[in-house]
Amino acid sequence: MGVAVEVKTIAPPRLHLVFAGLGLAFLLIFSWVLFHEGTAEWRTTQARFRRLETTVKNPHQLAQSVSVAGLRQIWLPDLGRVDRCGTCHLGIDDPAFTGAPRPFAAHPGTWLSTHPTDRFGCTACHDGQGQATDYANAAHQPQPFVSRPMRPLETIEANCGACHRALDPPDAPRLAEGRRLIIEWGCFSCHDIPGFEGLTFRGPALDSIGYKVRPGWLSVWLGDPKSYLPQSRMGKFRLSPDEIANLQGFLLSQRAQAPLDNTGVDWKKADTANGRALFGELRCVSCHAVNGRGGTMGPELTRIGDKVRRPWLFSYLKDPHRVQPDTPMLRYRLTDDQLRDLTAFLYEEYSSAGAGPEPTPATYQDARLLAAGHAVFERRGCASCHQLAGTKDTGRIGPSLAGIADRDPDELPYGSNIVRHTTDNYIFLKVLLPDTLGQPSSMPTYGFTPADAAKIALALASIRKTDLPASYVLRRPAPVPYRPGGKFGELVTRYRCLSCHSVGGFGGDLSTVPLDRIGSQLQHDYVAKYLLNPGAVRVSVEARMPVFHMLPEEATSIADYFSTVFLDDSIEQYDTNFTAAETRRGEELYGQLGCEACHQLGTKGGYVGPELSASGARLKAGWIAAWLSTPQRYKPDTLQPDYGLSSTDVRALTAYLSSLGRRDAAKARGGDAR
Amino acid sequence: MRARASRAAAIMALALTTSVACRTGPPSQPGDPMLDAIRAEERQGDLSYVESQGKHLFLHYCATCHGDEARGDGQNASNLSPPPPDMTASKSILDATLLEKVITQGSAAVGRSPLSPPWGRSLSRQEIDYLVAYCQSLSRKKTQKP
Numbered sequence: 138m139g140v141a142v143e144v145k146t147i148a149p150p151r152l153h154l155v156f157a158g159l160g161l162a163f164l165l166i167f168s169w170v171l172f173h174e175g176t177a178e179w180r181t182t183q184a185r186f187r188r189l190e191t192t193v194k195n196p197h198q199l200a201q202s203v204s205v206a207g208l209r210q211i212w213l214p215d216l217g218r219v220d221r222c223g224t225c226h227l228g229i230d231d232p233a234f235t236g237a238p239r240p241f242a243a244h245p246g247t248w249l250s251t252h253p254t255d256r257f258g259c260t261a262c263h264d265g266q267g268q269a270t271d272y273a274n275a276a277h278q279p280q281p282f283v284s285r286p287m288r289p290l291e292t293i294e295a296n297c298g299a300c301h302r303a304l305d306p307p308d309a310p311r312l313a314e315g316r317r318l319i320i321e322w323g324c325f326s327c328h329d330i331p332g333f334e335g336l337t338f339r340g341p342a343l344d345s346i347g348y349k350v351r352p353g354w355l356s357v358w359l360g361d362p363k364s365y366l367p368q369s370r371m372g373k374f375r376l377s378p379d380e381i382a383n384l385q386g387f388l389l390s391q392r393a394q395a396p397l398d399n400t401g402v403d404w405k406k407a408d409t410a411n412g413r414a415l416f417g418e419l420r421c422v423s424c425h426a427v428n429g430r431g432g433t434m435g436p437e438l439t440r441i442g443d444k445v446r447r448p449w450l451f452s453y454l455k456d457p458h459r460v461q462p463d464t465p466m467l468r469y470r471l472t473d474d475q476l477r478d479l480t481a482f483l484y485e486e487y488s489s490a491g492a493g494p495e496p497t498p499a500t501y502q503d504a505r506l507l508a509a510g511h512a513v514f515e516r517r518g519c520a521s522c523h524q525l526a527g528t529k530d531t532g533r534i535g536p537s538l539a540g541i542a543d544r545d546p547d548e549l550p551y552g553s554n555i556v557r558h559t560t561d562n563y564i565f566l567k568v569l570l571p572d573t574l575g576q577p578s579s580m581p582t583y584g585f586t587p588a589d590a591a592k593i594a595l596a597l598a599s600i601r602k603t604d605l606p607a608s609y610v611l612r613r614p615a616p617v618p619y620r621p622g623g624k625f626g627e628l629v630t631r632y633r634c635l636s637c638h639s640v641g642g643f644g645g646d647l648s649t650v651p652l653d654r655i656g657s658q659l660q661h662d663y664v665a666k667y668l669l670n671p672g673a674v675r676v677s678v679e680a681r682m683p684v685f686h687m688l689p690e691e692a693t694s695i696a697d698y699f700s701t702v703f704l705d706d707s708i709e710q711y712d713t714n715f716t717a718a719e720t721r722r723g724e725e726l727y728g729q730l731g732c733e734a735c736h737q738l739g740t741k742g743g744y745v746g747p748e749l750s751a752s753g754a755r756l757k758a759g760w761i762a763a764w765l766s767t768p769q770r771y772k773p774d775t776l777q778p779d780y781g782l783s784s785t786d787v788r789a790l791t792a793y794l795s796s797l798g799r800r801d802a803a804k805a806r807g808g809d810a811r
Numbered sequence: 812m813r814a815r816a817s818r819a820a821a822i823m824a825l826a827l828t829t830s831v832a833c834r835t836g837p838p839s840q841p842g843d844p845m846l847d848a849i850r851a852e853e854r855q856g857d858l859s860y861v862e863s864q865g866k867h868l869f870l871h872y873c874a875t876c877h878g879d880e881a882r883g884d885g886q887n888a889s890n891l892s893p894p895p896p897d898m899t900a901s902k903s904i905l906d907a908t909l910l911e912k913v914i915t916q917g918s919a920a921v922g923r924s925p926l927s928p929p930w931g932r933s934l935s936r937q938e939i940d941y942l943v944a945y946c947q948s949l950s951r952k953k954t955q956k957p
Contacts, residue, residue, distance in 0.1 A: 247937045291860060310867040557842065587844070734928065743891065744886065781929075
């Protein structure tokens with residue numbers, strides 16, 4: 138500054154003074170730069186490291202180690218990153234510095250063995266400003282104007298998700314849970330969400346809802362689904378009373394298909410005690426909760442009598458697939474009397490006293506009301522989840538979430554919420570309280586707990602704008618839909634096997650048993666018998682196979698199909714000529730290894746794994762051996778530990794387990810049939 | 812009415828999680844509600860990240876016997892003799908080497924019953940470390956909150 142002033146005021150003959158002044162100024166600036174660089178934070182840090190190194194390493198190691206002086210950086214053109222973090226984090230991949238003070242400590246855990254720094258750098262996982270060389274500018278803590286400071290560990294899994302696109306990366310439980318919640322709540326019905334393509338989330342079809350529900354229930358439901366069903370997956374749309382009335386009239390007029398005829402049913406003869414027994418036997422609670430307990434695949438039934446009309450319920454139980462072709466609900470083989478008893482039981486047991494008499498279905502004549510209801514239906518995107526013939530396909534009504542993690546946090550709305558402006562916080566608030574961000578929002582309020590909202594937000598925060606190079610991305614191939622034909626296909630469709638079991642990864646996961654190699658696991662005759670009267674194989678599991686009331690020939694044809702198609706050749710051939718010595722040794726091992734901690738045998742043992750009392754009549758020997766050798770290969774997260782057994786020991790245990798529950802084998806062992 | 816009530820509940824919950832998190836760290840203004848919600852879940856913010864990873868694994872692999880809070884009251888505990896000990900009161904968990912040995916090689920490896928299974932071949936090194944960290948955190952809970 139001083140220089141500029143001099144230039145203006147001084148006359149030409151004094152030019153040498155100007156040069157002298159300028160020279161001095163340059164000298165000052167130059168020496169300041171030298172001084173500043175010489176005492177830069179990273180230099181003093183490196184000096185501290187060199188002192189530490191002499192205490193950590195022995196002279197021999199020290200002589201071999203690379204000298205640290207100067208900036209160190211990792212350049213990853215594929216990821217578009219330059220990370221200089223190693224300038225100060227000098228011991229990061231050197232185990233000798235485990236437990237050293239920060240910033241020199243080795244990276245904790247085994248992360249760097251799977252994510253080496255020369256391939257991943259640091260900021261790909263941790264965020265922060267990789268090019269900075271001092272603590273503050275690297276944004277170890279949130280900094281003003283830095284949109285991506287380092288992530289605290291609690292939310293770091295969002296960055297795991299950028300590469301790990303398979304649904305549940307190991308070691309990232311929050312991300313996995315967030316993604317599971319996204320699937321459970323069907324966020325992708327209204328939003329395009331990268332990574333969730335091809336998934337469908339379906340509410341019930343509404344074409345005949347006029348026959349199905351009670352008018353009073355419908356207006357309450359439209360006002361706030363949670364007031365009827367606290368676990369409802371339908372959010373609250375914050376509709377005005379007028380909108381509710383119009384929508385109610387419009388929906389109740391939808392009567393495309395009358396329920397199945399029930400004029401022959403004599404309701405006076407209904408035996409609700411038998412209905413109750415059936416309710417238990419059919420294992421309805423595997424999928425439907427009552428009074429807060431039971432499965433979540435279907436809707437809770439606690440107040441079903443307040444919701445639906447009796448003729449509809451009867452008809453639905455008789456053939457659920459007629460009303461809703463893609464429902465996971467199976468079609469039991471029940472007589473009309475049984476259906477009547479079950480309907481009457483549900484209707485009486487699970488309704489509140491004030492439900493009142495059932496009004497007859499009415500068509501609303503007011504054209505203005507119908508048009509207004511129709512308009513609400515389309516405006517709020519009801520068709521994203523519910524099928525209704527004659528309505529415009531509005532597609533995904535919400536904005537695409539592609540690249541949401543890279544939106545500029547300062548351009549996002551936060552309403553009156555006093556929060557730090559970060560994309561994370563924006564997504565979180567939007568998920569939790571969509572109408573508090575100071576903009577009109579048509580996103581319904583789902584009533585998530587803050588913890589669930591945070592996990593959903595975390596999963597969404599892994600969706601970056603630019604795609605990473607393919608070599609970094611881990612995807613799980615989408616399962617190929619499995620739709621067998623013929624008689625077997627018909628049975629699979631009727632009994633909805635794939636609502637709970639999977640084949641080739643396609644299907645449900647309510648059951649712990651995928652069907653891919655079921656024919657090599659279970660004996661044919663056992664399957665045929667089990668399907669007719671499925672009992673509990675695992676005492677502790679609540680969801681059980683329903684009693685389908687299947688015909689014997691149906692059970693046999695399923696068992697036949699299993700034992701000809703669902704086979705694993707690698708475990709089929711197994712020499713089952715066990716010697717008595719092998720069986721005895723197996724029994725010994727069974728005790729030594731503590732198998733009874735988890736498995737029941739007779740009346741003794743734990744509830745964690747399946748009961749083994751009759752394993753000789755249930756399991757195929759090849760499967761027992763294969764499972765005992767490498768359980769995690771067949772089920773990665775199984776509670777069955779890998780004991781590292783030798784093949785002789787595996788064979789002995791197989792011999793012993795194959796002898797259980799088989800009369801012939803028991804005799805050979807000396808008569809003790811367990 | 813209902814609308815306002817549920818909104819109020821959600822905002823309350825938000826405020827609550829924020830205040831819980833604030834007790835553990837210096838109050839930061841304005842807040843990070845997403846981070847706070849996650850922290851609040853891990854035993855009121857008492858578990859470090861590594862320990863909470865261990866807790867997730869513990870709930871999956873161990874809780875049927877040991878109980879959700881490792882008090883030896885899992886669903887399967889009554890079938891075990893000897894039963895799993897209340898780890899929050901156990902001295903063994905102070906010794907990281909012993910813990911690691913029990914977890915990787917089973918309780919038989921330290922001269923006890925074979926009822927706690929060996930996980931060394933089923934879980935990764937990293938997962939075992941997480942479990943050890945979580946088991947060790949159980950003693951801290953005891954000393955901090957009498």
